[in-house]
Structure formats: C-alpha cells, structure tokens
Amino acid sequence: MKYSFLNDYAEGAHPTILQKLSTTNRIQQVGYGQDFYSLEAANLIKEKLENPAAKIFFISGGTQANLLIISSLLLPHEAVISAESGHIAEHEAGAIEATGHKVLTAPTKDGKLQPEQLRPVLEQYSMRPHVVKPRLVYISNASELGTIYTKNELRQLYRFCQENNLLLFMDGARLGVALTASTNDLTFPDLAHYTDVFYIGGTKNGALLGEAVVFNKPELCKYFDYQVKQKGALLAKGRLLGIQFLTLFQTDLFFELAQHANDLAQKIARELENLGFPFLLNSPTNQIFPILSKTQIEKLHQQYSFLEWKQVDAQNTAIRLVTSWATQQSDIDRFIEAVKNL
Amino acid sequence: MKYSFLNDYAEGAHPTILQKLSTTNRIQQVGYGQDFYSLEAANLIKEKLENPAAKIFFISGGTQANLLIISSLLLPHEAVISAESGHIAEHEAGAIEATGHKVLTAPTKDGKLQPEQLRPVLEQYSMRPHVVKPRLVYISNASELGTIYTKNELRQLYRFCQENNLLLFMDGARLGVALTASTNDLTFPDLAHYTDVFYIGGTKNGALLGEAVVFNKPELCKYFDYQVKQKGALLAKGRLLGIQFLTLFQTDLFFELAQHANDLAQKIARELENLGFPFLLNSPTNQIFPILSKTQIEKLHQQYSFLEWKQVDAQNTAIRLVTSWATQQSDIDRFIEAVKNL
Amino acid sequence: MKYSFLNDYAEGAHPTILQKLSTTNRIQQVGYGQDFYSLEAANLIKEKLENPAAKIFFISGGTQANLLIISSLLLPHEAVISAESGHIAEHEAGAIEATGHKVLTAPTKDGKLQPEQLRPVLEQYSMRPHVVKPRLVYISNASELGTIYTKNELRQLYRFCQENNLLLFMDGARLGVALTASTNDLTFPDLAHYTDVFYIGGTKNGALLGEAVVFNKPELCKYFDYQVKQKGALLAKGRLLGIQFLTLFQTDLFFELAQHANDLAQKIARELENLGFPFLLNSPTNQIFPILSKTQIEKLHQQYSFLEWKQVDAQNTAIRLVTSWATQQSDIDRFIEAVKNL
C-alpha cells in the first residue's frame, strides 16, 4: 500500500475525539443541534473569538457550508465574487449556481483576493437590472494554493467590502493551518473584526466531519436554521458535531493538530529546497508544491500517492504534497529518503 | 434528568460501531465514498438484497436522502405524491419544494398510501401543460405512525405505479423496525422487487448518522453522484458512513437492533393495554401511541420526556413513545411502574 | 364554427388599443419599460389609486405576475397560503414551487379566504425550523369561482394578516369584473389600503396581454426590477404594455369593458334562472355556473364551446359560461334562444 500525501482527510479522527464520542455515547440528548455539547462548543468558540454576539452552526462539510452561507446571504439577483481558483468557482459541481446565484470570478496569482481584483468586477456588473449585483466576497484562508492572508491584507479587504456594500465570507476549511503558519499574524479574534462570516474546518483538521460556521453579526443569520433544515444539513444526532468541536476547542487541540501538519510539511519543503528543487509558489501551510521532473514523479509514484498539480514546462510538473494531523515524523523521514534516492 | 422516549436518536451509536471506527482509524483511505469500507458495505447490502445490479449511495440524513432522491428522479414539471402525514409533506421545511417540485398529498387513515388514494390525484393532475405531472410516489415504511406495509400491499402498490408510469420510492428511515415487526411479511429482497428506490435508515437504528440509498435499477441513478456533490452531501471522509453500514450489515446487527427496539415498545404496549389504556392506532413497531388523560400526562411528564401527539377529546391525548437500540429493559420496567402509579 | 363561451381571452384587443398602437408606432422610445407610455400609465394608475407612493410594473401574464410577486416577497423558508381553488395552487404547473416555495392550501366553499381558514394553517406550520413559515396570503378577486370580496371581508382579512405578520396579495387577473359587479362595494383606492400588492388584469379585460402589478408599499419591491429581468419577463418593447394600460386607464375604458362583460353574463344568468335552471353558486361577475343535464349539455355543445366545470350528480353538471368585452348582445340572444329550444 502506497503512503498518501494526497490530502488531509485520508484517516479517521484524532483519537481524543473518538474517545470523547465513546465516553458520552449513552447520555441522552435532544436532537438537531440543541444538545449540551453543541451549545457548549459554540460557547467556547465565541469566547475564544471574543465575540459573545456571534452565532455558531455546525455543518457536515465544506461544500454544504459554502452553499448554505452564500445562498442564505444573497437575494435572488445578487452574486458572489471568488478568486478563479476558489473552491466554489470550480470544484463544487455548480453547487452555488444550483442555489440560483452566479459566481463572478477574478484572476489572482496566489489564490488571494485583493481590492484591486474586485474593482473591475464591480464596474463590469453595475448596469441595473441587466446584470447581477455583486454582494458577497468569498475568500479562503488558507487558500487552495496554501497561501494565507496577513492581518493587513484582510483588514484592507474588509474595509473595501464595507465601503462597497459587500459582505466578506472566509472559507476556513483550512483555517487551522492558516492561523498556525509561521508567517501568520492573524489572531482568532481578528476574524470577528475583519470578516462577516467564516467557518472553522474540522474535517481537514482531525474531526470525522464538521465545519463550525460563525456569523459575526447575528442579523446575518436570522433564518439560517431554516436553511440548514431545508437543504438537508440538519443532523438528528447533532451531538456528533458538537462533541468533536468541543474536544477540539476545550483545549488547544485544534491549533496543535494544525501546527503539527504545518511543521511536517515545512520540514519536507526545507529538505527539498536544500536538495535544489524549485517550488511553484511559497506556501507556509500544510500544502506544498515542489517542482519535479516527470521521471522523478514517476519513480516517487511507485511508493507514494500525491497530486500532479500543474505542468510547469515540457519536462517538469509541480506536485502537491499535503500533510495532516495524522502524518508522522517517520512518514516524512521515509519520504525525504525516497526523494534523495531519486 | 428525565428519561426520554421522545425519539430514537437521543443517544450516540451502538458500541460495536464506535469500536470499528477506532480500529480502522489510522488506515489511509481515498475520500468521497470510494473507500474500502463503503465499497464493501455496498457489496454486502447488494448481496443481502439479492440484487447485484443495485447501486448504493451513503447519505448523512433522511431529509437529505429524500431531497436528493426526489429531485434527481423528477423533471422540472414533475411532482411527487405523498401521504398527508408523509415526512416530506410537512416536516422538512419545504425541502422538496426548495428543489422546485410540488408535493401532492393524499389523506390516509394510517399513514399508508394505497392505489385508491392515488387515483384521484392522477385524475386531478392531468390537464397538460397547466398542471404538474405526478411521477413519483413517496411512501415510508415504517410510516410516521409506526404502521407497516404488508407484502401484498406493497406489491399491489408497485403494480399500480408501473401501470401508471409512476416510480415508487420507500423512505426507510425506519426500515429496520418495519422489517423486524412481528406482523411483517416483507423480506429484505422483496424491496428490490417492489420498489424502484429505497433507503436503509442508520441514524434511527444505531448509527451516528447515515442512510444507505439503494437504487434497484441502475438507470435511475446515472448522475446521482453529481447531485450528491452539488447539494453538499458528499463527505470527504466517506469512510465514516461506510464503516457504520459495514458494521451493521456484516453481521445481523442492523436487524437485531431494530428487533430490540420493537420488542421493548411492544412490551410497553401490552402492559398499557392490560392496564386498560386505549391506543390511537395499532402500530407493531417502536413507536406506540397510547391515549392518556391530561392529568396522567402531566404526572408522567415530571419523570419522562415524550411527545403529545394528538388531542383525542377534551380530556384525553394520544402520546408518542419511542424506543430504540439504546433503550434497556430496566428503562421500560421503571416506566411501566410509573404508569401503574398514576 | 362554434361560438365560444370558454373564456375571456378568445379574441384580440379592444379596437381602441389597436388604434393607439398604430398612432404611436413610429415614435422612438427607450426600451425595457422606461418608455413614456409606461411611465404615464403608471402615473395614471397611482393617481386613480390615490397612492402616490405605489410602484407599478407591467408584466405579460398572470402566472408570470404571480410567480414574480410571490418569489420576490418570500425568503427561501417562507410559504404562501392560497385557497385550494386558487390559481397558483393547481393550475400553474407548479410555477410557485419551481421558484422554491411551498403553496399551503385551505379549503373554501366559494373560492374566498377568510381569517378562520388561515388560523389552522398558521397553527400547523409553527414548529421552527422543521416546517415552512407562512408569510404571504394569496387571494384572487374576482375568484376562480366568479365570487368577489366585500370591503368588510377584505378589511378584516388584511387586519388579520397584519396581526400575524402576513403579507396580503390580491391576484387581479379578473379585477375589472370584480370592481364593476353589481354587489361590489370595494373602490379602486380601497385596494391601496387593504392589500400589500395586487395586480390589474389586462389580458382578460381587453388587452392583447398585460397585467399591471401594483406594490402599495415601495419597500416591498426594492429589487423587483432585477427579478423581472432575471425571470425573462422584461420586454424590450415595454411600450407594448404601457400603451395598452394607458389606453385602458386614461378614460374609464378598463371599467366599461368589465361592466359590459358582467352585464351580459348576468343577463344570461337571469334568463336561465327564469327558465328554472339551478346554479352551482351565485357569482355576480362574468363567469356563471348553471347546472344542466347531460343531454342538454350535449345539444348545446353542438353550437357552443364552454367548459364542463363540475359534475353535480349522475345526471347533471355545472357548466361555466364566460363573457368578455368582446361578447355582443346578439351573441347572448342567440345563446338564450338555443337554451330555450333545448
């Protein structure tokens, strides 16, 4: 069996989570997310966010969170703006359009949106009522390319949004690795100040499943509960999500798992750099994109699973390596050895 | 803390399931439902169903399964027919209509649809193109009232559907308790012969979450995978669903848990009958509907949680008591004692 | 060729309208409803309505108006309540559900909704978030059965709506015949006081096509223009609608045409009563529902087209006769003669 660096969801859950599921298993709870664990987890997150007004909803997965948040915030004629590389723009099988909304896109070099990329979109979509009205900006942190937003970038983006009557939504499927990256200067409470809504990814950071959607302003989610039910996202045993987020946040487990994933990916990156491999871009999180020759890739593929991300030239391709809470030091030692033997 | 007879999803999962989650936890698997456990569970179910052509999809919950199945089988002008008491007709926050389809309803006395209730609907909805076209019949087994379909009833209903170009879909959120009821004469393989699509409820029968959707005819689900993704129902860690259904079906655990729930509910029913309590209707599964006086209900409510289902007259109300895999003999002994003390 | 009493849209337009189309034909106008005629017609209607704050939109047809109004006023989890006989409930091919909203229905004896029929619907749909939230009440005046609302009925209904956070929408496809019925006591300005939104039917009252949608409160249609465009209802040559409504409202033509239709229908009704024919119900507008024997119907059908509305008993059926602006005295004279000869 090949070892996989394909993604951060190849294993189950962190053992502490499984253990908590066991110890709480027999305790009767009310359903549909009103259980003790969900309420407690929501309280913990609000506390760590330093925003008691925030509203929290636990959702099973990222596409589900994205479509629920976006469709609940937009009126029928309104649209969302995403980077061309944004997950909602291409990789969700038209999930946003299926809710009736256009996804407007802007090209970026590193997966991150800035005001200068938003301006031309706003200009192009202004001839009422013949064009959709941009109303929401979708960003992901860490981005699909592993890059992260600095505090200054996020602050400026949020100011631009507020000046232009746009809401700002951060897809945090990879939030853990963003906030624990070595170059990160965003704090968890910053997210309450510089986004309108975001979510905290559990699936890619040690949970069996689950994303915690955080509305920083309660007026933005007045009827979100209805949407969660109507779109089939309300679990009868909501405790399953609550228990996991309670486990992740009642200690620093959420951040420790992400830190671990980052550390191991960056170790690989440093070793490959030392070996002279170039990179597609500089990413400080658990996804790295070294460039290898086709022959090297072929050999590595005999022992390892990973994605061929983008052909760079006739001979070379950037691959994607992803680590997770479950990756072990010995896994990456063996991998580095394999690379050295190429 | 009051003991709850409110529903069959108040606890976590059967311990065997939790254990299997632990023992498989570190094994790397591909994502999105293509993992070993999901494939193996699907094979097992097809085998027990004696229908190798069947296609199986694991979905997180009942509303999600209902909306995915119904919207994927209907063209935009087509409608589904449900009993007025059907879950999709009232209790899913308009989930079916949110996918663009009308839910036509027919009144029933016991929650079960028969050809004679379908005929007037077909007559009423025939003036093309001014009315929707009925195309799918939705039934639930066990029904929302705890009743079950006999083999003869299901066979006749299916024949009627085929004669009238209607598909037949069985919501099996409560399938376990239906197939293990003392009055049941339907076998598991019968479902492959007398329905077009059905699902096997895990959430209400010992799983943390999960419904196994079974298309008996592969041509009915040619693009169902796209729908699962587009509607946000595709779990990255699909193994979570696969492992649970594998555990439930590699032994007879699925049926044993349902049998257990039925046995305990029927024990309560017999005791209450002996004590002279009338019932709203005769249900052979894990939901029973005894009629109590308002005073009796008030007293019981001090110790027990349960639903007041329907006011029968000025003094009396039918309550709903639900047992599950997690209910223990001692729980019902105490409850019967409490009733005797009223 | 049989003479048709099938409906009120069997002919073209009132000649004055055709003439106005000709005399304005060469005058260049801006498109999309911003032409002089549309603006002028809107002003006239607001003036006659004595509501300068009203907002007017001209739409091609009734189903289009219904779906635009309803879907633009409802949030995704909200539902509309209609009489079971309401046009949106059955005869629009699921147009409302296709916009994602459930149509809740209440039975009525005469096609008119009253508070007592709304109360049980509100009670049934209250368990948030598991059921849709009723938000809009749909009535039609004249109703699908030719009946009309009295001022008192409408006032009480509107008060009930306001007390229960419900909007009131009057489908006025047949508004002309309602307001000119002999038993009517509603004035045109009353509609501004006792509804939130209504429309004025042109198609059934002398226009080639067109319904004038009137929002009595501008805050209810802040983005309606976007919806009109997005749903394909914005005509490039909006003048076509504006010119027609200008013609209908710059004199009393709109009311005269409706009065004419009512008068002729009521003449037939009185003659049939004198001949001893019973009626399904008493309707004061241009639709009447006399009950004839099957043999009589068969004979009449040799010379006349009309709808068999409802079988009353084994021998007798209520038919529907509809007159319009285009029906002539000689047409009904001949018809009455034919009935006498049965």
Added chain:
Amino acid sequence: MKYSFLNDYAEGAHPTILQKLSTTNRIQQVGYGQDFYSLEAANLIKEKLENPAAKIFFISGGTQANLLIISSLLLPHEAVISAESGHIAEHEAGAIEATGHKVLTAPTKDGKLQPEQLRPVLEQYSMRPHVVKPRLVYISNASELGTIYTKNELRQLYRFCQENNLLLFMDGARLGVALTASTNDLTFPDLAHYTDVFYIGGTKNGALLGEAVVFNKPELCKYFDYQVKQKGALLAKGRLLGIQFLTLFQTDLFFELAQHANDLAQKIARELENLGFPFLLNSPTNQIFPILSKTQIEKLHQQYSFLEWKQVDAQNTAIRLVTSWATQQSDIDRFIEAVKNL
C-alpha cells in the same frame, strides 16, 4: 428629440403586422398557443426550414427563450458554454444561474465560438463528480458584436459538438440580419442541419415582441410545453405571437426587414470609412462600431442617441450604431451629414 441609433427595438411593429392584428381581431381562437395563426406560422417555418419534424414554440422575448431552452435541455449537474461576450454570460441578470446552471465562458476576439475555444473548457471540466459537466454550447448569430458564422464555421462547430456529446443552441435574436448579410453563406435550411435548437428573433426585426424557438429534433422538447407554462411564458392570447410570425413568414417580410436594416447600417459604415474613421471590428450586419474621438462623440450626442461601446485609447472610443426595419434613408442621410460636419 434626439434620433436614436441605440438599438433595434425603439419603435413599434412593422405596419403589416399591426394591420394583420386588426383584421383578425374579432375572430375567436383557442388560447395558449393552440390558435390557428400559431399553428399556421409554425407550419410555414417548418416548410421554409425543410424540416417537417421540427417543433416550434413562440416565446415573448430573448432572455425568456434563452432560459427556457437552456434549463429544459440540461440536467441539474450540466452546464452551458458561452463566449464571454454572450448575452447569457453577462447581460441577463443571472437568468441562467437562477435556473440552477453554471455558465462556463471562453474568451473570443469577435464574439464567435470555435472548437479551439471549447476544448480547454472540456478539459478543465472533467473531474466527475467535482465539477459541472459541459453539455450545451450557446452561440449567437449575428453575435453581440454584429459578426456572423459562415457555413463552414457552423458545420465544423456542430461536428465538434456531436463528437463531444454537446448540444448546439443558436440564439437568433439577430438571426434576420445574419442571414441577409452580404457575406453570409448560411441558408435558412442549414440551421436545421447544423444546430440542435435555435430561435428566430421577432422583437429586433419588426414584431412587437416574440421569438420563434425551433427544436430541430423533437426528442429535445418532449416537455418544453410544461416549462413554458411553469416559467410564466405561456400567453393566454398566444395568437398575438402567432399572427406576427405568420405575417413575417407568409411572405419574405422577415428577410426584407433585416436586409433593409443591414443595408442602411452598411451605408453608414462605407461613408464613415470613406471619411477615414477606423472601426473596432468588421461587422456585416445592422450593428457597426466606428471609432470616434471624445470630442466628436460629444458633438454627435447632441443630436443622436447611441452607445459608447468601448474605450479604445485615451482619446478615442468605439461607439455602437444600430439600424432597424424602421430606420429610413433620410435618417441616415442626416446622420452622415452630421458626421461630415464634425
């Protein structure tokens, strides 16, 4: 009052159409498009198209036709491909997305799609089930830039579509001017061979409103009638559309009107060329895009309405001039004079 070259829908209808509306006005007809005129017009079009199997539907406008055709041909996970400049991609307020479908776009230099622009889209959207499936190609002829497809281009595009399981849909809002352009070599019957569905624009070519949708293969529109009703596009007085298309096609009026518009636009173009004005691109139809200086534009705008289409450099802008059936020789003489006087 300024003379307008803004668009081809500034006036009413060609007088022959108005006359025909008058002469047929009193004749009773059945509703909803089943009238004599609609059936006769459909037969005429099928005859001229030399495709007796074709199915014709008369629709009020272009956005409505586009959204009905596209949404009726696509399954929920399928997408349409359009040129970036395609009307559906930007200028229909998200009408296609509002039906649930993603619009994929490809850049073009002249508004026309060729196989080489489609190939990369097909490659990018292939990872089932994570991305939408391209299923329909949308082209417009004449395009939004006034350009037209040659027979060879259309044939190659259609072959590419067939080889790649794509349907080909031609938006013919401007079909008349395309087929009568001096450089055109497509015949009307060619459209039956090299498209799956197209429509014939009436609104921009002398009708009050109306587009004739032609499905070349009847199996593609089995339930289109339901969609027309459900989306609010079925006119009670369908005769209004039938009479207009009958008038346009029972003689060569449709083609004569378009020829007239082309001739006048090309006369302006030749004169401007002679005067030394450059053009944004070479378009052989009724839309031309000469480049003028800002000062010149400002002066012309005192007497004429037209669109500033695209800024070419700091000093110069391409404007759009549009002629129609209603433009007269004297109108363009005066305009050319005005340009000479700049």
